[in-house]
Amino acid sequence: MIGFPLFPEQASTVAGSVDLMYFILTAITVFFSTLIFVLIFYFAVKYRRRRPDEIPPPMHGALRLELAWSILPLFIALSLFAGGTAIYFRNVAIPPGAMEIYVVGKQWMWKLQHPEGPREINELHVPIGQAVKLTMTSEDVIHSFYVPAFRVKMDVIPGRYTSLWFQPTKPGRYHLFCAEYCGTNHSAMKGWVHVMEQVDYNNWLGGGATGESMSQAGERLFNQLGCLTCHRATAPGRGPVLEGLYGSTVHLQSGETVVADEAYIRESILRPQARIVAGYRTQMPTFQGQISEEGLLQLIAYIKSLAPKERIDTAQ
């Protein structure tokens, strides 16, 4: 048995604020439970029945008291809501410039990939003091990425991307758990997050590198799968130019517009018919079932890396 902790370690920038809220809630819980316990105990003793035929004086409720104990809890509840929500909004807002890591959950392991190339299984190495954004999806069922020491958790859902971010503040090794029940070895779907000093991290990156970065791997796939036949770098071929696509606003045939984020690119590859770019025809074949989740993430990393060249606006 290693120790007997009663409180989890605080190892991220948001942990303190979550714990603050937790302590406020604990104080309120202790206060009201004690109040009720003491009152019940006191009344039970003070007004115990002394004679079997005793009939206490009847009384009817008091509107003022009722209002007091409705409005006061309402006020406390709304304050807690406001505090908890404000902290939450701040805690989940992903800071610009966060380092990106891609996560694929599958029964029952975590596959993580750094943009520089290194891939890990059930281990994640990150530098201290650096905001890290995880883009996550699942190959099968729903999982949930949970690092208690960082007070962060987000479900990992098949068919879509969810994201989560944290900024570690303390070097060390922290539990990574799957928090959403996912089948037989759910409780074995865990690992470690290693928070390292920047230099150690750089060494680690250099040491474990496969040589090929994520976007290079994506480019290789892009060629292999024949995307290039329709998507040319400069002039539109049968398909639109992908340079500068990421983050831009795409005009669709339906007249709607959509911001090209990871989810949109994913959909464009797997279900091209779902949303057609204005000015194009439904010529793109579906790649559903032909590309692994990791391959998709690599393709997306590649498309994201394509800086805008003179991109021809698709909304003519």
Added chain:
Amino acid sequence: MSTVSEPIAGTKVHYLNADYGIKSWLLTTDHKRIALLYLAGITFFFFIGGAFAVLMRLELVTPQGDMMQPETYNKMFTMHGVMMIFFFLIPSIPAVLGNFLVPMMIGARDLAFPKINLLSWYIAMIGGAFTLYAVVAGGVDTGWTFYTPYSSTYSNTHVIATAVGVFISGFSSILTGLNFIVTIHKMRAPGMTWFRLPLFIWAHYATSIIQVLGTPVVAITILLVGLERGFNIGIFDPELGGDPILFQHLFWFYSHPAVYIMILPGMGVISELVTCFARKKIFGYAFVAGSSVAIAVLGFLVWGHHMFVSGQSVYSGMVFSVLSFLVAIPSAIKVFNWTATLYKGSIVYMTPMLYAFGFIGLFTIGGLTGLFLATLAVDVHVHDTYFVVAHFHYIMVGGAIMAYLGGIHYWWPKISGKLYPEGWARLSAGILFIGFNLTFFPQFILGYLGMPRRYHAYPEEFQVLNVMSSAGASILGVGYLIPMIYLVWSMRYGRPSPPNPWGSAGLEWKTPSPPPTFNFDKTPVITEDPYIYSHDEEVEVG
């Protein structure tokens, strides 16, 4: 249908001895007998569900998964949840105590649809049988929440049989709810106005509304899971263009209100116990009654608080958070009013009152820890950890089961005509209270430390707290067995009970114990409010 024998002069005829033989029970339409059928059925399911819990707590004594295979453990917690929620907690108070008491408390001869009432028992048992078949055939491992796409595509256990069982039992719940609603509307005795209804009735009325409105949704949802599993229609499976999160919306749209199906009737019981053993009118009748309805309505609007980390937008998270905070207010109002009822009362510590005290204390903790989960910033951390497990066991076990046992003890003389042994009863209430807290309090700490729920093996640093919890569970187990034994014992050997052993003002006590088949010899006429213990001038407080 059961034949009602004419009372023979000299012997006391009541619903228990009015007719004999197995057929007179299995074909009865007497709401009181049906209540006892339910009591037998759900007690059976309770001990099955409890046995799974015991095995789980045994496994969790050590951090390694050494006692059973992970598949087995996963089936244990699934079947524990399914049995306890769908086959014990949801029917518990309404189907047993409600069935017995709703007609008696409003001065009616029976429920509005006695045959449908019997039907609902059969449906519940058939549903239970399907689920038991799934258990015996090899079990199911999806968790009682049946999250897709695990349940619809990946699990290779007996999901369909279980789903059919739950689906069928849902109809029983709907029919009971419907029966109560119609009965309460249409069958009140002369003079029993809405504001003279006992709070137990208000609570059951609110519960019935949830049952009738909510249960069809979960029934459809579970049906869809079955269809998806059988025919791959692509509702929930993303590979077929479905959306697994849709399932969570549909499921929690019912299953959050279901939490109130489980706790509201308990609250109704507590209002009866507190007033009787303090000999006082309830403090703030209108507020206690109104809060039941408020809970039923608001309860339908908070399902999204189960999905704060499922990738829903932060704004919908915000809305569900504020609504979840609001639903806490009516519960707080009830707790304050029960406590205030004790003020200047004449209090005795009979067993049902000890359960009521236990309920108020544990429900308060359970409710307040719900605020942690409604707080977005904190829920991100504690969602799907043991903190949630502890929270809902404080509500379901500390609240609903305490109220159920308190109610069973309180009405036992009415139901069986016998008194139970008070000493043993107090002792077991004490054992339950201690065992309960030892089992579940450590789980709050485990949860905040980050131990996820549904873990068959866990890191070593969580062991001490888990051992405490398992030790508590064994005490809890003993605490449940003792009442089971002495209540059965008392049916034969207990002292006969007078019609109203507690000196309660309730209408159900104004008829013999056990009551005659049609409850009252003459239809009662109600001339005053409930809970009147004194006709002196009422004093103003506050």
